[in-house]
Amino acid sequence: xxxxxxxxxxxxxxxxxxxxxxxxxxxxxxxxxxxxxxxxxxxxxxxxxxxxxxxxxxxxxxxxxxxxxxxxxxxxxxxxxxxxxxxxxxxxxxxxxxxxxxxxxxxxxxxxxxxxxxxxxxxxxxxxxxxxxxxxxxxxxxxxxxxxxxxxxxxxxxxxxxxxxxxxxxxxxxxxxxxxxxxxxxxxxxxxxxxxxxxxxxxxxxxxxxxxxxxxxxxxxxxxxxxxxxxxxxxxxxxxxxxxxxxxxxxxxxxxxxx
Amino acid sequence: xxxxxxxxxxxxxxxxxxxxxxxxxxxxxxxxxxxxxxxxxxxxxxxxxxxxxxxxxxxxxxxxxxxxxxxxxxxxxxxxxxxxxxxxxxxxxxxxxxxxxxxxxxxxxxxxxxxxxxxxxxxxxxxxxxxxxxxxxxxxxxxxxxxxxxxxxxxxxxxxxxxxxxxxxxxxxxxxxxxxxxxxxxxxxxxxxxxxxxxxxxxxxxxxxxxxxxxxxxxxxxxxxxxxxxxxxxx
Ligand SMILES: Nc1ncnc2c1ncn2[C@@H]1O[C@H](COP(=O)(O)OP(=O)(O)O)[C@@H](O)[C@H]1O
Ligand SMILES: [Mg+2]
Numbered sequence: 001x002x003x004x005x006x007x008x009x010x011x012x013x014x015x016x017x018x019x020x021x022x023x024x025x026x027x028x029x030x031x032x033x034x035x036x037x038x039x040x041x042x043x044x045x046x047x048x049x050x051x052x053x054x055x056x057x058x059x060x061x062x063x064x065x066x067x068x069x070x071x072x073x074x075x076x077x078x079x080x081x082x083x084x085x086x087x088x089x090x091x092x093x094x095x096x097x098x099x100x101x102x103x104x105x106x107x108x109x110x111x112x113x114x115x116x117x118x119x120x121x122x123x124x125x126x127x128x129x130x131x132x133x134x135x136x137x138x139x140x141x142x143x144x145x146x147x148x149x150x151x152x153x154x155x156x157x158x159x160x161x162x163x164x165x166x167x168x169x170x171x172x173x174x175x176x177x178x179x180x181x182x183x184x185x186x187x188x189x190x191x192x193x194x195x196x197x198x199x200x201x202x203x204x205x206x207x208x209x210x211x212x213x214x215x216x217x218x219x220x221x222x223x224x225x226x227x228x229x230x231x232x233x234x235x236x237x238x239x240x241x242x243x244x245x246x247x248x249x250x251x252x253x254x255x256x257x258x259x
Numbered sequence: 260x261x262x263x264x265x266x267x268x269x270x271x272x273x274x275x276x277x278x279x280x281x282x283x284x285x286x287x288x289x290x291x292x293x294x295x296x297x298x299x300x301x302x303x304x305x306x307x308x309x310x311x312x313x314x315x316x317x318x319x320x321x322x323x324x325x326x327x328x329x330x331x332x333x334x335x336x337x338x339x340x341x342x343x344x345x346x347x348x349x350x351x352x353x354x355x356x357x358x359x360x361x362x363x364x365x366x367x368x369x370x371x372x373x374x375x376x377x378x379x380x381x382x383x384x385x386x387x388x389x390x391x392x393x394x395x396x397x398x399x400x401x402x403x404x405x406x407x408x409x410x411x412x413x414x415x416x417x418x419x420x421x422x423x424x425x426x427x428x429x430x431x432x433x434x435x436x437x438x439x440x441x442x443x444x445x446x447x448x449x450x451x452x453x454x455x456x457x458x459x460x461x462x463x464x465x466x467x468x469x470x471x472x473x474x475x476x477x478x479x480x481x482x483x484x485x486x487x488x489x490x491x492x493x494x
Contacts, residue, residue, distance in 0.1 A: 013395035017354030139355040163353050170349075171398070211350035214314045219415060220366040221338040226367050227354075 005176075009169050011073070016137045023067030023135045024058065028144030032237040034245040035132045042124055045115035047116035048100075048110060054120065055252050059245075060127040066136045077130045078123045087221040089115040138162050143227050153225050159227055168205045173200055263325060263340065263447050265311060265326035270320035271471075272306055280306040281470035283320070288447060291417075295452040295458035295479055298468035299493030303344065304451035307468070308421045309411060311449065312338035324419075341366075341418030346451075348408035348426045352396035355420045357407050358387070364415035382414035383407075384438060401428050409440070419447040426454045453494075455483055467492045 023031075038059055045052050064071055096111030133141060139159065146155040175197055216225050265288045273283040280303045288294055296304045309315040310322060313329055322329045329337055345351045367374040383389040388404040393455055396404060405428065422441075423463065423481035426434045434457070440463050441448055452458055458465060459478055465479040470493045475482060482488065 009397065013355075013397045016392060017395045137355055139359070166397075171433075192488070208350065211345065211347070212353050214309070215345065215351045215353060218312055218314060218341075219345050219411065220367045221335065221364075227363075 004172055005169055005183075007027065009166070009173065010167060011070075012169075015134055020065065021068045021135070023063060023131075026135075026241055027234050027238040028136045028140050029148055029234070030242050031136055032141070032144060032148060032250075033242055038128050039125055039244060039247055041249050042121055043251070045117075045121070047114040047121070050113055050117055050120070052253070052255070053124070055255060057124055058252065059122070060131060061122055063128065063131040063135070067131060069131060069134050072132065074127050077244050078126045080121035081126045082119065083118045083189055086115075089118040107118050120199055134177075141229070146227070147247070152226065155227060156224055164205070164209055167208050167212070167223050168201070171201050171205045171208065204208070211252075264445065264448075265419060267310075267319050267325075269411045270310060272315060273318050274306075274353070281310065281317075284471070284473055285320075286466065286476060290447055290450065291445060292464060293441070293462045294450070295462035295465040296449060296468060297453075297455075297458065297465055297482070297492065297494060298451075298474075301465045302468040303356055303471040304468055304475060305423055306471075308343060308423055308449065308451055311419075312341050312343040312421055318352070319460075320367045330377045341421065342412035342415050343421040344409050344412050344423060344425060346427070348396075348401070348404035351408040351411060352404060354391070355395060357383070357394055357396055357399075358392040360407065361410050361414045369413065378414045378416075382410040385413060386410045387436060395410055399447075400435050402430060405429060406433065406436075407486060409437070417446070419449070420444060422448070422450045422452075424429060424454075425450060425455050426450055426452060430480060439476070459483060467494070469493070 001142065009141060025248040030207050038056075042053070045056065060074070063069070063230075064074060078163060093114045094113035096114065099107045100110050101108045136144070139162075142150075142155045142159050142162075146152060262461065267284055267286045270281060270284045271279065273279045284301075284307065296307065298304050306315065310317060313322075313334055324333075324340060325398055327333050327336060331447060350359050354363055361379045362375050365378045366481055370378070379392075380389065385391060385408050388403065388406045388410060391399060391407060398405060399407065405425070409422075409425070420441075425437055425441075429437060434454075438457055438460060441450070448461075450458070450462060462479050465475075465482040466473050467475040467482060467488065474492050475485075475488055
């Protein structure tokens with residue numbers, strides 16, 4: 001578990017450091033706007049227009065390619081949406097048995113098609129959001145959301161929760177190492193030990209959170225700390241990106257009606 | 260009005276669990292002084308620095324800065340004038356990259372983008388860490404984190420610099436650089452340390468703490484040659 005966590009923490013740090021791809025170098029606000037537009041277009045498609053939904057998958061695929069993102073990460077998160085969409089649509093095939101088409105001797109009912117549509121929409125929605133986060137970083141995303149009008153208090157709160165999460169992960173790692181360093185056997189810890197370790201962990205992370213709070217206070221000059229990351233300016237490429245994406249998404253959305 | 264002198268009058272502090280960490284402490288530090296804060300582990304050095312930075316409020320007694328008592332209303336004076344470097348840099352760094360972390364203070368002072376960028380570069384250069392600017396603080400070594408933590412404070416140009424065991428864990432070269440850096444800092448500086456050599460080199464004055472009180476406040480050379488005193492303070 002230690003290694004997995006270390007990997008996750010490394011990847012989180014990596015998200016937050018500037019990378020070099022056309023997608024990464026765009027302004028966060030442009031990416032937020034395009035993501036929202038995409039979500040509206042996708043979620044407004046009827047569940048049974050499978051062809052349209054599949055067409056819409058071109059956008060996350062393009063994002064993955066242009067941003068040179070880790071496909072595994074995107075897929076893993078996207079698959080997390082499965083339990084939810086399946087739970088919502090599980091009864092569709094049973095309730096809605098209206099036959100729509102016949103493929104290789106098997107009758108496809110409307111219920112099955114809407115279930116597929118639901119699952120696909122879930123996977124695609126999560127994919128674009130994950131791509132947005134991966135290509136922007138949580139910090140910059142929050143800051144840019146702030147520039148788009150989200151209140152500073154909300155931004156500070158989300159950032160602090162995120163920071164706390166990372167702290168907690170770091171604490172788990174250190175503790176895990178401390179435990180391993182004094183243990184002959186590697187491998188899973190007995191439950192009994194885990195319970196105690198988690199207790200220590202929570203106390204430790206609360207202490208750490210208090211210190212970070214003080215660090216914030218010492219440098220924020222009182223009031224709600226402003227998280228502004230310097231040097232992101234809106235450029236022509238951002239405008240072009242938004243316009244181009246808007247046109248493509250609109251086209252993809254309405255091509256479906258002609259099919 | 261100069262805000263650069265610091266006055267503690269009969270200050271006590273107890274942590275919420277009842278641990279009395281600073282007891283009836285009075286001291287006066289004038290502008291431009293460099294003071295070493297010596298004392299065994301648990302003597303109350305860190306608590307004293309947190310009090311001086313306005314991050315803890317005295318349970319009794321009062322602290323004033325340039326003659327102005329520190330209260331909720333005057334806290335902005337403290338923030339503008341006092342910079343603190345924590346002992347553990349992990350507690351100090353919270354932004355995604357080194358550059359953003361160093362920029363955090365200046366940004367919150369409301370400076371322009373150009374001025375922020377200039378300060379960030381200048382502060383990182385002073386701790387010889389400009390090449391780390393785009394790294395995530397999580398991925399740095401302890402010594403590198405330490406240097407960056409110092410830069411985050413320097414970037415706010417404090418008039419009073421508080422450092423908590425700054426030379427612990429530094430390699431000899433980094434330690435040298437720290438000493439030079441503090442030597443060039445011509446404002447008030449209070450350094451809590453176990454590094455007697457550094458104290459002797461940098462600080463003409465030393466305050467020895469023991470169980471929350473000031474055992475002795477004298478020229479550093481005199482303090483360091485008084486072995487009975489050092490023994491009593493557990494040093
Ligand atoms: N958060 C805390 N809660 C309770 N007691 C504390 C806390 N931090 C420090 N103390 C206690 O206060 C005393 C002084 O601690 P500190 O100022 O950290 O000493 P020093 O920095 O000289 O080692 C110690 O006895 C310590 O155990
Ligand atoms: Mg200490």
